[in-house]
Amino acid sequence: MAISIVLPRALHQYARGSNVVSLDEPCPTVADALASLGARLPAVTDRLLTEQGELRPHVNVFVGTESVRFLDGLETELADGSTLTIVPAVSGG
Amino acid sequence: MTPTLTTDEIQRYSRHLILPDVGVAGQQKLKAARVLTVGAGGLGSPVALYLAAAGVGTLGVIDFDVVDVSNLQRQILHGTKDVGRSKLESARARLHDLNPHVRVETYETRLTSANALEIIGGYDIVVDGTDNFATRYLTNDACVLLGKPNVYGSIFRFEGQASVFGMADGPCYRCLFPEPPPPGSVPSCAEGGVFGVLPGIVGTIQATETIKLILGIGETLAGRLLLIDAQSMQFRAMTLRKDPACPACGTRTITTLIDYDEFCGSPGAETMDDIDDVLEITPRELAARLSGGDDSLDLIDVREPYEWAIAHIDGARLVPLGQIPKSLSSLDKTREIVVMCRSGVRSADAVRFMQSQGFARVRNLAGGILRWSSDVDPRVPRY
Numbered sequence: 301m302a303i304s305i306v307l308p309r310a311l312h313q314y315a316r317g318s319n320v321v322s323l324d325e326p327c328p329t330v331a332d333a334l335a336s337l338g339a340r341l342p343a344v345t346d347r348l349l350t351e352q353g354e355l356r357p358h359v360n361v362f363v364g365t366e367s368v369r370f371l372d373g374l375e376t377e378l379a380d381g382s383t384l385t386i387v388p389a390v391s392g393g
Numbered sequence: 394m395t396p397t398l399t400t401d402e403i404q405r406y407s408r409h410l411i412l413p414d415v416g417v418a419g420q421q422k423l424k425a426a427r428v429l430t431v432g433a434g435g436l437g438s439p440v441a442l443y444l445a446a447a448g449v450g451t452l453g454v455i456d457f458d459v460v461d462v463s464n465l466q467r468q469i470l471h472g473t474k475d476v477g478r479s480k481l482e483s484a485r486a487r488l489h490d491l492n493p494h495v496r497v498e499t500y501e502t503r504l505t506s507a508n509a510l511e512i513i514g515g516y517d518i519v520v521d522g523t524d525n526f527a528t529r530y531l532t533n534d535a536c537v538l539l540g541k542p543n544v545y546g547s548i549f550r551f552e553g554q555a556s557v558f559g560m561a562d563g564p565c566y567r568c569l570f571p572e573p574p575p576p577g578s579v580p581s582c583a584e585g586g587v588f589g590v591l592p593g594i595v596g597t598i599q600a601t602e603t604i605k606l607i608l609g610i611g612e613t614l615a616g617r618l619l620l621i622d623a624q625s626m627q628f629r630a631m632t633l634r635k636d637p638a639c640p641a642c643g644t645r646t647i648t649t650l651i652d653y654d655e656f657c658g659s660p661g662a663e664t665m666d667d668i669d670d671v672l673e674i675t676p677r678e679l680a681a682r683l684s685g686g687d688d689s690l691d692l693i694d695v696r697e698p699y700e701w702a703i704a705h706i707d708g709a710r711l712v713p714l715g716q717i718p719k720s721l722s723s724l725d726k727t728r729e730i731v732v733m734c735r736s737g738v739r740s741a742d743a744v745r746f747m748q749s750q751g752f753a754r755v756r757n758l759a760g761g762i763l764r765w766s767s768d769v770d771p772r773v774p775r776y
Binding site for chain 1: 432434435436437521522523524525526529546547548549550551552554569570571572573574578579580581582585587592618620622624625629630631632633634636
């Protein structure tokens with residue numbers, strides 16, 4: 301199983317400078333993928349999830365092009381080869 | 394009433410007039426259009442320039458800032474001669490020079506809950522080029538209440554986002570981001586930096602979408618979020634959906650504008666509270682002691698190496714904030730320590746942490762090296 305997680309540049313400083321994290325372990329759901337991400341880069345998932353493990357309201361996770369808010373949230377199932385894109389709110393103008 | 398084009402205008406817009414999908418009828422729609430640009434900064438600059446060049450008849454611009462030399466790296470509405478001048482005066486002159494046929498209406502104020510409905514109500518389309526969350530939520534909610542399209546753009550470092558919100562069946566900003574991040578958790582461009590060309594890319598996308606909305610052509614970004622990464626030069630479009638539970642455009646429980654500073658938190662106030670409990674030394678006091686030959690002080694600079702490379706105070710030692718915990722053993726608890734950063738916020742965090750680790754004689758440099766530059770040594774550059 302291979303899942304790619306595309307991180308925003310705002311989080312690169314917590315991700316040892318990497319833009320895309322590839323997960324090879326089984327990740328049946330988005331929550332599993334974020335848990336695997338957290339095992340490697342805890343400072344990243346701290347910024348995506350609340351202490352209760354919910355998605356922070358200023359963060360979106362897209363599976364392919366669909367936001368998990370409009371799928372099954374963190375329980376959204378992942379197919380092999382899925383790409384997750386993390387999109388936080390940014391305010392610059 | 395459809396405005397007619399003068400001979401001058403026909404010459405000026407000839408490349409539009411011969412373009413299928415624009416033509417005379419389209420150019421007349423542009424001339425009749427009223428567009429408000431919120432902010433005359435990084436995004437507002439290319440937006441206003443291209444809309445003026447395209448012949449949008451009335452261009453509203455709202456801003457309350459003055460041109461600073463550090464704006465010129467990306468805010469192409471303004472020039473070196475404009476430094477110190479109001480951004481609106483500068484914008485008006487530049488836009489008039491570009492296209493005297495465009496009427497420029499300026500609002501030298503902050504967009505607030507008290508004035509937003511009245512100002513936005515006078516326009517057909519709003520372009521969000523603001524630089525803070527409070528004004529973004531305010532702009533969104535006012536546009537939803539008034540039924541106005543909101544052409545959104547936002548940038549950070551090398552990445553941008555663009556979409557069109559506020560269309561009758563489309564999502565709004567709150568459908569995408571129900572709540573703002575906690576204050577201070579997401580750095581602004583002033584804190585995190587921004588690639589100067591990026592607002593040019595995102596702002597021209599906003600101008601494109603605005604013109605398409607006026608002309609009624611093509612497929613706009615309504616229902617899509619365009620993600621732009623200037624480093625990999627990838628443009629990706631995500632699907633956006635209208636959230637039936639959205640308090641603005643779904644359930645419509647938001648029926649009046651709220652206090653958006655409170656909604657988004659007030660980082661300025663919190664920051665000051667955070668610093669209040671930390672012992673300080675002012676740059677003048679520190680300078681007096683150092684110039685008196687006092688060598689009982691250790692100076693620790695907790696900024697990042699790339700900031701140190703821009704400017705630092707002689708005699709200081711660089712220990713980035715993230716390395717303070719593991720560097721404590723190299724610091725002498727018995728000596729007096731002054732901790733500094735750019736403006737005094739990060740160093741206050743360091744002081745608080747060091748105090749918790751038994752450092753009793755540690756103080757924060759008030760106002761950081763920015764105040765050192767203004768009060769003591771102007772040769773230290775400000776950034």
